[in-house]
Amino acid sequence: MKPTYYITTPIYYPSNKLHIGNAYTTIACDAMARFKRLQGYDVYYLTGTDEHGQKLQERAAEDGKQPLEFIDPVVDWIKDLWNKLDISYDDFIRTTQPRHKDVVQKVFQRLLDQGDIYLGEYEGYYCVPDEAFWTETQCKTDKGYICPDCGREVKKVKEKNYFFRMSKYQDRLLQHIEANPEFIQPESRRNEMINNFLKPGLQDLSVSRSTFDWGIKVPSDPEHVIYVWIDALTNYISALGYLSDDDSKYRRFWPANIHMVGKDILRFHTIYWPILLMALDVPLPKQIFGHGWLLMPDGKMSKSKGNVIDPKLLIDRYGSDGVRYFLLREINFGQDGIFTPESFVQRLNYDLANDIGNLLSRTATMIEKYFDGVVPAAEDAGEPDDSLISLAQKTKGLVEEHMEEMRFSNALAHIWELVGRTNKYIDETMPWNLAKSEETKGRLATVMYNLAESIRISSVLIQPFMTKAPAKIWDQLGILGNAEATSWESAGVWGGLPAGSTVSRKELLFPRLDVQAELAFIDESTAEARRQAEENKKKQDALKGEPAVSETTANQPEATQAEKPADAKDEIGIDDFGKVELRVAQVVECAKHPNADKLLILQLDLGYEKRQVVSGIAKYYTPEDMVGKKVILVANLKPVKLRGEMSQGMILAASAGDQLTLATVDEGMPNGAIVK
Numbered sequence: 001m002k003p004t005y006y007i008t009t010p011i012y013y014p015s016n017k018l019h020i021g022n023a024y025t026t027i028a029c030d031a032m033a034r035f036k037r038l039q040g041y042d043v044y045y046l047t048g049t050d051e052h053g054q055k056l057q058e059r060a061a062e063d064g065k066q067p068l069e070f071i072d073p074v075v076d077w078i079k080d081l082w083n084k085l086d087i088s089y090d091d092f093i094r095t096t097q098p099r100h101k102d103v104v105q106k107v108f109q110r111l112l113d114q115g116d117i118y119l120g121e122y123e124g125y126y127c128v129p130d131e132a133f134w135t136e137t138q139c140k141t142d143k144g145y146i147c148p149d150c151g152r153e154v155k156k157v158k159e160k161n162y163f164f165r166m167s168k169y170q171d172r173l174l175q176h177i178e179a180n181p182e183f184i185q186p187e188s189r190r191n192e193m194i195n196n197f198l199k200p201g202l203q204d205l206s207v208s209r210s211t212f213d214w215g216i217k218v219p220s221d222p223e224h225v226i227y228v229w230i231d232a233l234t235n236y237i238s239a240l241g242y243l244s245d246d247d248s249k250y251r252r253f254w255p256a257n258i259h260m261v262g263k264d265i266l267r268f269h270t271i272y273w274p275i276l277l278m279a280l281d282v283p284l285p286k287q288i289f290g291h292g293w294l295l296m297p298d299g300k301m302s303k304s305k306g307n308v309i310d311p312k313l314l315i316d317r318y319g320s321d322g323v324r325y326f327l328l329r330e331i332n333f334g335q336d337g338i339f340t341p342e343s344f345v346q347r348l349n350y351d352l353a354n355d356i357g358n359l360l361s362r363t364a365t366m367i368e369k370y371f372d373g374v375v376p377a378a379e380d381a382g383e384p385d386d387s388l389i390s391l392a393q394k395t396k397g398l399v400e401e402h403m404e405e406m407r408f409s410n411a412l413a414h415i416w417e418l419v420g421r422t423n424k425y426i427d428e429t430m431p432w433n434l435a436k437s438e439e440t441k442g443r444l445a446t447v448m449y450n451l452a453e454s455i456r457i458s459s460v461l462i463q464p465f466m467t468k469a470p471a472k473i474w475d476q477l478g479i480l481g482n483a484e485a486t487s488w489e490s491a492g493v494w495g496g497l498p499a500g501s502t503v504s505r506k507e508l509l510f511p512r513l514d515v516q517a518e519l520a521f522i523d524e525s526t527a528e529a530r531r532q533a534e535e536n537k538k539k540q541d542a543l544k545g546e547p548a549v550s551e552t553t554a555n556q557p558e559a560t561q562a563e564k565p566a567d568a569k570d571e572i573g574i575d576d577f578g579k580v581e582l583r584v585a586q587v588v589e590c591a592k593h594p595n596a597d598k599l600l601i602l603q604l605d606l607g608y609e610k611r612q613v614v615s616g617i618a619k620y621y622t623p624e625d626m627v628g629k630k631v632i633l634v635a636n637l638k639p640v641k642l643r644g645e646m647s648q649g650m651i652l653a654a655s656a657g658d659q660l661t662l663a664t665v666d667e668g669m670p671n672g673a674i675v676k
């Protein structure tokens with residue numbers, strides 16, 4: 001029997017259309033689900049929508065609609081988005097479906113019967129956008145009562161409520177988290193959950209509301225609806241048929257291998273959810289991974305700022321592969337990352353159009369021209385063939401290693417290293433020269449085979465990340481439908497491409513984009529959102545007679561600390577910092593880069609060795625300024641080629657807006673000295 005793998009996304013509030021930040025989680029889960037399927041797992045991938053709660057009821061009322069009348073079209077829009085992005089989910093759960101409601105009611109009743117839930121009175125504060133309870137001490141500030149998570153106003157509530165005895169399970173949960181380091185990932189967030197929430201002690205949680213009615217009713221007391229987070233979290237087992245007539249999926253797939261969630265909702269998943277499961281005597285999920293946020297240059301995406309980007313707009317213009325590739329490549333999954341239109345267009349141009357697109361088209365053209373479109377057999381071996389082959393053979397293992405740890409960006413970087421190596425192989429072997437003489441025809445055959453084979457391996461490996469490009473590449477290589485040559489296993493074995501395959505050059509895999517035109521397009525596409533944000537703000541100000549402080553309808557919390565810069569990074573431990581090797585280096589020579597106005601080429605003396613570094617500082621320093629300076633070098637950075645010149649490290653500089661100053665040290669400090 002195949003091993004199983006159960007993966008879930010959070011279920012989204014259908015209070016607004018989703019933005020690329022939400023799409024990011026779903027794409028990441030999809031890459032993981034596809035990767036596991038390729039590896040032979042029996043995968044179950046769940047996503048869905050979280051449709052109850054006060055926020056949704058209020059949002060629908062604003063539009064003069066009944067909740068479902070408002071929600072249904074949004075859910076259709078979301079499903080269409082997943083369709084456009086080729087999200088391979090196995091089930092889409094809606095919390096308004098009877099199959100879910102039924103399980104939630106049974107769960108609630110069971111906990112009530114066994115005394116884990118009791119009736120009491122709640123007096124405290126409630127954040128409607130986050131659907132979260134807070135105590136007075138947690139949310140009292142000089143500016144009033146503010147949600148510590150999202151920074152918006154909270155409402156004071158006093159209600160007769162049902163409570164869940166969270167404190168009863170607190171020690172067991174702490175023990176579980178401590179004994180299972182992989183349970184909460186990444187590590188830094190695990191510590192945050194332990195220190196900020198568990199160690200200070202848990203209060204009993206209010207698990208019903210009686211001041212609105214858009215929710216699942218408490219079966220024995222229908223005046224109350226079940227707290228939306230209890231309702232929502234249960235989706236992960238109700239979708240599998242837990243406590244239903246057919247619980248075969250539950251038995252097959254539970255416990256989940258991974259719940260992937262944003263860092264803002266990690267608390268609900270690592271505290272409320274496991275405690276609920278413990279009380280039900282259900283095994284805990286194996287891992288909960290809290291990923292970072294996708295930010296805009298001016299901070300978190302938010303309707304009130306008008307900086308949200310509609311993913312459909314990007315997909316329609318640039319294709320789903322481009323959007324999927326960008327998000328998975330650009331951002332380190334555990335950390336926050338910034339979407340800038342510039343980096344988006346550049347990645348599409350450099351990585352997709354140039355690196356892989358061009359490689360395929362050049363190779364297909366040459367095989368058509370020199371071998372009538374038939375892939376020749378390799379006739380000899382040697383260098384640089386061997387180094388290309390050995391890199392290709394080890395790439396699959398590296399990709400797998402990173403995927404296991406959700407390091408999508410690193411996995412892609414390894415595939416692109418192979419793509420880059422293959423491009424370099426063309427420069428090294430110069431096939432156009434080999435084609436000039438009959439004597440070198442055998443060598444030319446080897447080169448052509450190696451190029452096509454290396455592309456085949458790359459195309460098999462990109463399958464978890466991109467869904468359309470692999471088949472297009474196989475079509476051009478003549479192996480579309482060849483299960484063996486396109487299987488995941490075959491990516492680890494050199495020689496899977498059958499000689500004799502017919503190559504046919506088709507349209508470009510990824511068209512090259514005009515940077516200025518595309519930047520203007522993306523800017524224009526957010527203009528409407530910005531206009532609307534301004535209008536809404538004016539309306540709210542007018543209603544209140546003062547500037548608005550809350551935005552109850554947005555599904556996006558603003559960052560709590562408004563003063564924190566948009567590019568602020570997650571906290572790291574000293575061990576992470578210790579991985580960076582910083583050393584004093586002296587500039588001994590410096591020249592302008594022959595092909596790039598912005599770059600200088602520096603020769604550095606590290607005391608124990610010499611290094612060449614290419615640096616983008618030509619606008620601020622002349623080569624003459626640089627000679628003699630003692631700078632700080634990131635000495636263990638992987639070398640890269642920048643515009644054809646090798647750069648073995650990076651020098652540090654402070655920059656703000658249009659200013660830049662190099663970080664330098666006193667002359668007396670010896671070259672090679674460690675900076676820490």
Ligand code: MSP
Pocket residue numbers: 009010011012013020021022024025050232233235260261262263264265292293294295300301555556
């Ligand atoms: N309905 C709850 C989840 C219940 S799961 C049992 C919810 N919904 S949400 O629609 O507000 O958010 C869904 C997910 O989107 C969360 O994981 C959240 O972290 C994520 N993101 C929201 N904005 C995001 C970014 N800007 N970037 C990355 N993830 C983003 O919370």
